[in-house]
Amino acid sequence: MKMRKWAAAACVLAMAWTAAACGSGGGGAANGADAEPEPKAPTVDPASQPAHLVIYDTTGENVELLNDKYGTKLKEKFPHYEFEIIPKVDSKTLPNLIASGKVIDIVVESTGVSTMEFDLQGDISDLIAKYDYDLNRLEPTAVEIQRKMAGGGLYGLPTWTRSMILYYNKDLFDMFGVPYPKDGMTWDELYDLARQMTRTENGVAYKGLTMAFEFGLMLNQLGAPSQDPETGKALFLEDSFRKVFETEARFYGIPGNELPGHRFYLNNQQDPFYKTKTSAMFLTLSGAEKIYKDSVNWDVAAFPVFDGMQGIGSQTYPTYFFLTKASKNRDAAFQVLSYLTSDEFQRHAARAGIITILKDTSVMEQFAADLDYVKGKRIEAMIPERYAPPTLKTKYNGIANKELLAALEAVSKGADVNTALRDAAERNDKQVMAQQGK
Numbered sequence: 001m002k003m004r005k006w007a008a009a010a011c012v013l014a015m016a017w018t019a020a021a022c023g024s025g026g027g028g029a030a031n032g033a034d035a036e037p038e039p040k041a042p043t044v045d046p047a048s049q050p051a052h053l054v055i056y057d058t059t060g061e062n063v064e065l066l067n068d069k070y071g072t073k074l075k076e077k078f079p080h081y082e083f084e085i086i087p088k089v090d091s092k093t094l095p096n097l098i099a100s101g102k103v104i105d106i107v108v109e110s111t112g113v114s115t116m117e118f119d120l121q122g123d124i125s126d127l128i129a130k131y132d133y134d135l136n137r138l139e140p141t142a143v144e145i146q147r148k149m150a151g152g153g154l155y156g157l158p159t160w161t162r163s164m165i166l167y168y169n170k171d172l173f174d175m176f177g178v179p180y181p182k183d184g185m186t187w188d189e190l191y192d193l194a195r196q197m198t199r200t201e202n203g204v205a206y207k208g209l210t211m212a213f214e215f216g217l218m219l220n221q222l223g224a225p226s227q228d229p230e231t232g233k234a235l236f237l238e239d240s241f242r243k244v245f246e247t248e249a250r251f252y253g254i255p256g257n258e259l260p261g262h263r264f265y266l267n268n269q270q271d272p273f274y275k276t277k278t279s280a281m282f283l284t285l286s287g288a289e290k291i292y293k294d295s296v297n298w299d300v301a302a303f304p305v306f307d308g309m310q311g312i313g314s315q316t317y318p319t320y321f322f323l324t325k326a327s328k329n330r331d332a333a334f335q336v337l338s339y340l341t342s343d344e345f346q347r348h349a350a351r352a353g354i355i356t357i358l359k360d361t362s363v364m365e366q367f368a369a370d371l372d373y374v375k376g377k378r379i380e381a382m383i384p385e386r387y388a389p390p391t392l393k394t395k396y397n398g399i400a401n402k403e404l405l406a407a408l409e410a411v412s413k414g415a416d417v418n419t420a421l422r423d424a425a426e427r428n429d430k431q432v433m434a435q436q437g438k
Helices: 002-024 063-077 094-099 113-117 125-130 140-149 170-176 187-197 213-218 239-253 267-274 330-340 343-351 361-366 397-412 417-436
Strands: 051-057 081-087 106-109 156-160 164-169 199-201 204-206 281-285 298-301 319-323
Touching (some): 063 081, 156 330, 170 187, 170 199, 187 239, 187 281, 213 281, 213 397, 239 397, 319 330, 397 417
Parallel strands (some): 051 081
Antiparallel strands (some): 156 319, 164 281, 164 298, 199 204
8 A cells, every 4th residue: 555655656746847847948837837736536435326236135034124124224324326125035036037137236145155156256355455444343253254265355244143042931941840041051961951841741742952953053063064165075974063963963862852754844843932832942043032022931041062162152154245246336335235334233233133243242232122022031142252163155055954954854763873974975975066067
């Protein structure tokens, strides 16, 4: 930066000297006055110019919810912009939109898999430098994930995050006279508690623990990846990853807590917690309280830990706004990314129950302040002292998730863990190689 400033100054001095020399010979400015250099063109603020921005949101929420989360605030902040927010519903998928000729400026997603799968990713390092954006303000592991994904660059900015936590039904614990789950529990302690809470009372079968199994694997505390980040080859049998898989899968071996019909899907894990209220605990991503708020007398405890790893939570699960390389409005789109990570927006988001992506978590003092249904809840458990080391999600991540759930179902039917994971790894590798054209 200093070199450019010195070069610019030298250029101006040279022009001024040349003009003065010409003037002294009678061919310069009138009355012999020194000629002044051309004034520098003013920098145009991209936010002051009209722009049409298409935002494709993969999170599964409808337009009304997306407007509540960020759309309305963007329209207030950027009155010159026209925003077209497209949620991932029905036929509005990326392949269909791309085939129709729709140019997408920003993709909203957590893993970046869709962005990379359709080759929309583009490095925004030039815009970060151009607008002197301070990455040090952001939670470091969320930036680290992007650095790994982009080979040292950045495809987008994280805007908020979630992590794994333990929800529990206070009424069931009160009914059975069992103390509530507590922060800092080990997986073994949680297992014992789940066994204690799995029972049949008055003809009603109660489960001790259900979970969003795939997210528990993906965001595991050991930082163990499921696939090689370069090749997509399965790492299911690596010691650390196998340990995570076995630790979670054993809960389905508790008599009475099995997988219904040996099948895993989110509803048969989530519904017993907040619909039939027959699951005492549900391990899932933070933010789920928005669903449970009116149906369950709920509270939360921190994500369970492996021995010797107290104070470390799950990996962070950020939502990123990816600026696509197809965008014709990169500068305007970057203003959106910059604003969503600003203190102003993060304060607003925190009050609405969204976990900040800022390294300075002081905005969380107002967390959920606008939400009556979290009053008196242990919401501090939603933010760990430290996030676990992040694992890079490859563009083949969907294949790994599918095959790991198949492995869980095989174990549920009686297969040993090593065999189930070996078979799943072989299926993963075949599908990855097929996508790679090998």
